[in-house]
Amino acid sequence: MSAPYAKLPAWADYGLIPLINLTVAFIVAGLVVLLVGENPLRAAVILVDGALGRGQAIAYTLYYATSFIFTGLAVAVAFHCSLFNIGGEGQAYVGGLGVALACLAFDRVFPWWLTFPIAIAGAAVFGAAWALIPAYLQARRGSHIVITTIMFNFIAASLMVYLLVNVLKPPTLQAPSTRTFLEGGQLPKLNFMIEAMGLSVRSSPFNVSFLLALLAAFLVWVLIWRTRLGYEIRTRGHSPKAARYAGIGEARIIIVTMLISGALAGMMALNPVMGDQNRLQIDFVTGAGFVGIAVALMGRSHPAGIVPAAILFGMLYQGGAELAFEMPGISRDMIVIIQGLVILFAGALEHMFRPSLQTLFATVRPASVGAKAERAGGV
Amino acid sequence: MQLFDTLVFLLDSTVRLSVPLLLAALAGLYSERSGVFDIGLEGKMLAGAFAAGAAAAVTGSAWVGLIAAVAISLLLSLVHGFASITHRGNQIVSGVAINFIAAGSTIILGQAWFSQGGRTPLLSDDARLGAIRLPFAEAVADVPIIGQIYSDLLSGHSILAYVAFLMVPFTWWVLFRTRFGLRLRAVGENPAAVDTAGISVAWLRYRAVMCTGILTGLAGTYLALSQNAGFVKDMTAGRGFIALAALIFAKWRPVPVMFACLLFGFLDAFSIRIQGTPLPFIGQVPVQFMQALPYILTVVLLAGFIGQAIPPRAGGVPYVKER
Known part of the structure; x- marks a missing residue:
């Protein structure tokens, strides 16, 4: 993949550009709020207060963030191999x-x-298994992984409904779900961590899997930047041709990457299933797999970016619930719009502001972009 | 005759269910043949359906609804074009973004404007694109077999259904018999060659993407104004992805696209019809299996077990002019 753009100083590349993209996404979201007839600034205040204002709110924010860290890492690992795993939703569902x-x-x-x-x-294992078939088909038969993982999301939804309705549901229950797990299948809550900071939490679903998510983020960093496998993954991601010349088995790398990605997506299920609801329900993933795409793009596929991005989306989920309460015109679906806008501006349009920024840098501080880049600055 | 009645009924619902798939799949055909992947068909169709439902509810005119649907869908397709052609962004990412923006904003705006839980008000028959009775449909209805096929199966669909099926030969003609079509296919295979010939790659792809926008708008209109009487929250329900599956299943060719859509429409109609009744030899088939079948078939096809599906060569790759 040849980058048609000249270099910028690192702080602009990793700090300024994502910040500009994110700001634009939120400004457009503000316009939607305006269109609905509410005040976007007041909405923002309610949202932030609803997400961080009380101990209870912080616990909920971190609970949502836990799921998004897992799915964000899943998407990011695949991104490093230049694979787009849209199947996080299905892999998390089957992981459940x-x-x-x-x-x-x-x-x-x-x-x-x-x-x-x-x-x-x-x-x-279940999450990875659900990623295995698309991975195998991409590696050995060249079928496009985006399409197969989308298809597998739908297949997973059908499969899980079938299993829950016909196999896993105890006859005594009305709703299609498993029985409630006993204490041995319930993760302890982490409310004490927030209470230790002097805030009170009445009850929240914030649980031990948050720590697992942080550990997973660290391990992904080690994997991608500190191991031989990670190096191979990144090589394949930058240039499949170079990887082939270097003797890296392309099929093997694709399959291994997707297995890791699927496993991370599957582990997201621990948070809602074992940490909160204590049973398997229909549609428990509620879009977390897709939020992972936005989180990975926003965090630029680096764990150090993914964790804050996941917390930001956790804030949007928790604050959005409060917002829906305060402003009847705005339901939680507002988050879906914001998510879409973040994906658009931080993902598809990530280069939109780059050329003008390059021109700016080239005129203000030519040394920062290098002489060669200066010529390309006007592109 | 009982069996024949059932068959006509089944085929009739097959046609009804495959119309939105067909419009959306043909929409995708233009874009993907020009080298721009579009997984945002779902979102554009949804936004179109919402615009159609909302505009028809406010003005009471189905045609205003149709224009609004095409306009909004066109706008979204231009956003996709802006991101993936002008700014050379990732086409998949852009499509995903459009799907989310459409899914969220249709609910938010629907709730804000009509306060009916995200749906638009129920439309009267005047504000819908209702069934068209073909000439003599009443007269020949009593003629056995042929009359029944004519009056029950061919007659009595929305105007958009006829448009959809006429779009198949039209699309074939455009793609394979016009200069525009030749260039469109060329830009999807080898944009550098097209560029060398002095034709603008970007403008050509923009035009293809606009065709996509218009057709997804029609698909959305059909859902909101013909199949239903108004917009319902999340009413596309994955049809955009089934259309995408049909497009791949048909290997990006117009006539096979029609058959693939009819097949997927038939599976849908069939699964509704047989719900709860066991089939001979097979026994009870779970509904969920029938629902998943289009996706499973597409995966099997993609795996190359029913002939290989090879996408346009430059698909998904932004074009960078060499300097």
């Missing part, structure tokens, strides 16, 4: 099956800290 099976099998016999590793393995 792994969590539920582990909990249903062991919650009577084990304490939570013994069930947890099994559930992690279940989530990762």
